[in-house]
Amino acid sequence: MSKLSKIFYNIFIYIYSGIFTAYIPIIYIKKLKRSLKNKLYRKRWSERFGNTKLRLKNSIWIHSVSVGESLSAEPLVKKLLEKNPNRNFIITTTTPTGSDIVKELYKDYKNVYHTYIPYDTKSFVSQFMARVNPKVFIIIETEIWPSILNKCFKEEIPVIIANARLSYRSFRRYIKIPFASDNLFNRISHISAQTHKDAKRFATLGVDKSNITVTGNLKYSLKVPNNLENESKEIRESIKNRPIWIAASTHRGEEEIILKAHENILNIIPNCLLILVPRHKERFNEVSGIINNYSLTQQRRTKSKSYISNETQVYLGDTMGELLNLYFLSDVAFVGGSLVNNGGHNFLEPAALSKAIITGPSLFNFRAIAESFKKFNALNIINTDQELFKIITSLLNDKGLLEKNSTAAYKAFKQNNNVVDKQFKEIQKFL
Structure with missing residues (x-):
């Protein structure tokens, strides 16, 4: 990447982080509205500012937005747990229903922790990552947060998108991010795409083709419980x-x-x-x-x-x-x-x-x-x-x-x- 491109991208991150911070009061008004029907939207707000009580080392960070992503990721996460029993796993979600599902799925695992993902600003992300100390960041399906990814790249933390899908609508949105091809997408360590169409869109965004594999959809790996x-x-x-x-x-x-x-x-x-x-x-x-x-x-x-x-x-x-x-x-x-x-x-x-x-x-x-x-x-x-x-x-x-x-x-x-x-x-x- 050119020095000029990097400078402009860093300027973009600062502006984006500032705009996101200014938008937070509006987000909370929306959450207060939703909390009239689901009181859980009024709880654990500090976690969204990166203020988690967790103090972890050498953790594996997995982000699954809500219920669907958390359920589809279960077979993969449990295999990772089986093969890495001494590692700490921190699973973040965006919604309370996603939180409920994660807690239920992994209630028998003492090395699995849940918190809400921090708002995508430089200060909140830095505080969160300093406390959970991730050594790898795994995104389930696709949710691109520029400040989080930028922090991972600076800390040389591998970023993997598992079960990746990218709709045309999201593709058009991401392609508008200034200088993202050289400074964001091409620094992703690996993408396991659901389909060839998803893989092609990620490649168009700037992800190196050698870092993309088409593996299919995790939802097909559902195992029906014997009981x-x-x-x-x-x-x-x-x-x-x-x-x-x-x-x-x-x-x-x-x-x-x-x-x-x-x-x-x-x-x-x-x-x-x-x-x-x-x-x-x-x-x-x-x-x-x-x-x-x-x-x-x-x-x-x-x-x-x-x-x-x-x-x-x-x-x-x-x-x-x-x-x-x-x-x-x-x-x-x-x-x-x-x-x-x-x-x-x-x-x-x-x-x-x-x-x-x-x-x-x-x-x-x-x-x-x-x-x-x-x-x-x-x-x-x-x-x-x-x-x-x-x-x-x-x-x-x-x-x-x-x-x-x-x-x-x-x-x-x-x-x-x-x-x-x-x-x-x-x-x-x-x-």
């Missing part, structure tokens, strides 16, 4: 032979469509049960209220985890970390965030359990996975409550069709192998 059947035995016995469908990770605007469809389904299949799981826990009470607006009887999981009444028509999954268990109970899975313009959510979990899968048309967060599933005819894409009603009743009334869809979903899930091993191999080189 799922035993954990679900009691509640499954209470359900007996009722046909069940689940609507998972739903967002505002989707529940009404789902509940209208379920009312129609009950006219055809009177004993059908809907398991409804909102994406965000701050909406649990809101969604319960929406269910009450329909002529449907509901039961909340927090009230009873061991049985479902025969009279229950909608079972509200108002807990965190139990979605896989609820998928296991179901025959058909609708995956939310797809009937509204949210880009969809992970349908690999129900696929790993051989569940027939239904989704809406908004899938831009999982475009590559969706395309691969389409090749196996493993996705049923719907747009309206009437279409949802028709496909659910067709699947539940036709065992042959249900089995065909279930098998296709599992085959699509199994198409990618050894993703964890590939990404672990690249990371281990820097440890």
Whole structure:
């Protein structure tokens, strides 16, 4: 890199850091608003200023933004823990829900710590890194913070992006960063890209092609726990032979469509049960209220985890970390965030359990996975409550069709192998 380019880039970092600092009061106003629905947004604010109580040495720093990234990274992180049992691991997230998931996933590990990632200003980042002393920084998927990366480069800390994906929108945003090609992206130690398209975009940003490998998506490496059947035995016995469908990770605007469809389904299949799981826990009470607006009887999981009444028509999954268990109970899975313009959510979990899968048309967060599933005819894409009603009743009334869809979903899930091993191999080189 030229000296002039480096000087201008350092000027950019100072200006960027100053603007970010000035913007923090606005961020806190937004967090206070969100805290009206989720009080956790009012807690642990000091961590976001880099003021952690942790004092670590020789740590491995992993950043996973929220729930999705934390869950997809679990197999990789646990393999790193297995192979590096004497190292400290610090996992940062941005959201409280991400924090909850990390704490639950690694509650049995004494060498795994969680804190919120510091705001991307020079002073907060420096304070945080001085306390956790990372020797490598692993970003799950893609979240580029210039001040954090710049500090890592100055401290000669390897930066690795695992399970990397880069949407066109993010690509256009990053390419506008002044002098980033010479001073930011080409200093990243390694990128394990999900697809060839992601790899090409990173290369265009300035990442050396020799530092990029295409390893596939970690989400394909989901391992189904052996105890799922035993954990679900009691509640499954209470359900007996009722046909069940689940609507998972739903967002505002989707529940009404789902509940209208379920009312129609009950006219055809009177004993059908809907398991409804909102994406965000701050909406649990809101969604319960929406269910009450329909002529449907509901039961909340927090009230009873061991049985479902025969009279229950909608079972509200108002807990965190139990979605896989609820998928296991179901025959058909609708995956939310797809009937509204949210880009969809992970349908690999129900696929790993051989569940027939239904989704809406908004899938831009999982475009590559969706395309691969389409090749196996493993996705049923719907747009309206009437279409949802028709496909659910067709699947539940036709065992042959249900089995065909279930098998296709599992085959699509199994198409990618050894993703964890590939990404672990690249990371281990820097440890």
